Structure formats: C-alpha cells, structure tokens
Amino acid sequence: xxxxxxxxxxxxxxxxxxxxxxxxxxxxxxxxxxxxxxxxxxxxxxxxxxxxxxxxxxxxxxxxxxxxxxxxxxxxxxxxxxxxxxxxxxxxxxxxxxxxxxxxxxxxxx
Amino acid sequence: xxxxxxxxxxxxxxxxxxxxxxxxxxxxxxxxxxxxxxxxxxxxxxxxxxxxxxxxxxxxxxxxxxxxxxxxxxxxxxxxxxxxxxxxxxxxxxxxxxxxxxxxxxxxxxxxxx
Numbered sequence: 001x002x003x004x005x006x007x008x009x010x011x012x013x014x015x016x017x018x019x020x021x022x023x024x025x026x027x028x029x030x031x032x033x034x035x036x037x038x039x040x041x042x043x044x045x046x047x048x049x050x051x052x053x054x055x056x057x058x059x060x061x062x063x064x065x066x067x068x069x070x071x072x073x074x075x076x077x078x079x080x081x082x083x084x085x086x087x088x089x090x091x092x093x094x095x096x097x098x099x100x101x102x103x104x105x106x107x108x109x110x
Numbered sequence: 111x112x113x114x115x116x117x118x119x120x121x122x123x124x125x126x127x128x129x130x131x132x133x134x135x136x137x138x139x140x141x142x143x144x145x146x147x148x149x150x151x152x153x154x155x156x157x158x159x160x161x162x163x164x165x166x167x168x169x170x171x172x173x174x175x176x177x178x179x180x181x182x183x184x185x186x187x188x189x190x191x192x193x194x195x196x197x198x199x200x201x202x203x204x205x206x207x208x209x210x211x212x213x214x215x216x217x218x219x220x221x222x223x224x
Contacts, residue, residue, distance in 0.1 A: 044201070
C-alpha cells in the first residue's frame with residue numbers, strides 16, 4: 001500500500017523566513033514524489049516533481065529514500081506562497097493513481 | 111475549453127436521492143481520475159479511467175458509487191441513495207498519455223447532502 005504523511009497541518013512564518021514543509025511516505029517499490037499546491041480560489045496544480053530536480057518559484061524538494069522523505073523547502077518565503085500544499089506519491093513508471101497526503105496550510109505574514 | 115470542466119459546481123440534495131456529477135477533461139487526455147476531498151483532508155482517490163475502461167476503481171467506497179466514461183472523454187460519477195457522509199468536494203483530473211504524475215484538476219463539484 002502507498003501512504004503519504006504530512007505531520008503538520010499549519011505552518012505560519014514571516015516573510016523572508018525559511019520554510020520547510022515535511023512529507024514522509026511509505027511504499028514498498030520505487031516511488032515518484034510530487035508536491036501540489038492550491039492557492040486561494042484556484043484549482044489544485046502541480047508545483048514540482050522529484051524526477052525533474054527543478055526549482056519552481058524558489059521551492060526545491062529532495063527525495064531521501066533512506067528516510068523516506070520528500071520535504072519541500074524555500075530559503076525565503078514570500079506572501080504569495082501562502083497556500084495549501086499537498087505531497088503526493090505514485091508508483092514509478094506506472095500510469096496509476098496518485099496518493100495524496102492530508103496537506104499543510106502555509107501562511108506567510110508580512 | 112482549456113482546462114478540466116466540472117458540473118455542477120454546487121449540488122445540494124436530500125438524503126436518499128440520486129446524484130450525477132460530470133467531468134469534461136482536457137481534450138486529448140486519455141487518463142481521467144475522480145477524487146473526493148472532505149474538509150481538512152487531502153484528495154482521496156476514487157477511480158481512474160484509461161480510455162473508456164476503469165483501470166483502478168479500488169477507491170470507490172461502496173456499491174452506491176459508480177462512474178462511467180463511455181466514449182473515453184466525458185465522465186460521470188453517479189451516487190445512489192446519497193448519505194450525509196457523502197458530502198464533500200468531488201474533484202476530477204485528467205492526464206495525457208505518457209505523462210506520469212501531472213494531473214490537471216477541475217475546480218470540483220461541492221456536494222451537500224442534507
């Protein structure tokens with residue numbers, strides 16, 4: 001079974017502070033990991049995926065297979081980063097279901 | 111349209127009634143997914159279509175829930191004998207072939223069962 005755990009429900013930081021949104025997963029095979037974001041009054045959308053090894057809007061995430069983690073990080077938070085963030089997993093190379101965590105609300109205060 | 115379209119955006123019904131929710135995916139996307147999102151929870155997988163067939167329906171909670179995609183494009187999620195616990199936002203997403211992972215979501219259909 002595949003499972004995604006986001007241990008925190010809310011993270012509130014001041015603008016310019018570093019951000020780390022935690023994600024742990026459980027999957028016996030080789031996973032693909034993603035972060036999805038939902039801004040206020042917008043639909044859920046992909047932020048980044050681990051296989052791309054890219055930085056999107058200043059966010060990065062490294063897959064740590066030893067710790068089964070895929071934490072999302074940004075060195076300097078901006079107010080426009082305030083949103084709901086979901087970590088998600090699917091089996092690698094398989095066009096199958098994406099399993100989501102419960103999500104975390106990031107609030108960036110001015 | 112450019113994105114995934116879901117109708118209705120809001121549906122209020124009474125316990126025991128039948129409900130249909132429609133999803134119009136991005137043109138050319140072969141894979142279509144239904145998720146359910148309750149308050150304070152992440153999207154919960156219901157069913158996934160590849161073309162016209164249901165490739166994985168393991169998330170459907172019981173036999174009151176059924177989904178179809180007869181022509182490989184538009185899909186309808188059908189809920190019989192609705193219960194108050196069915197109240198949630200029902201999300202539809204589509205994905206192009208060969209693109210593992212990036213789902214394009216609709217805005218959802220909010221179902222309220224009184």
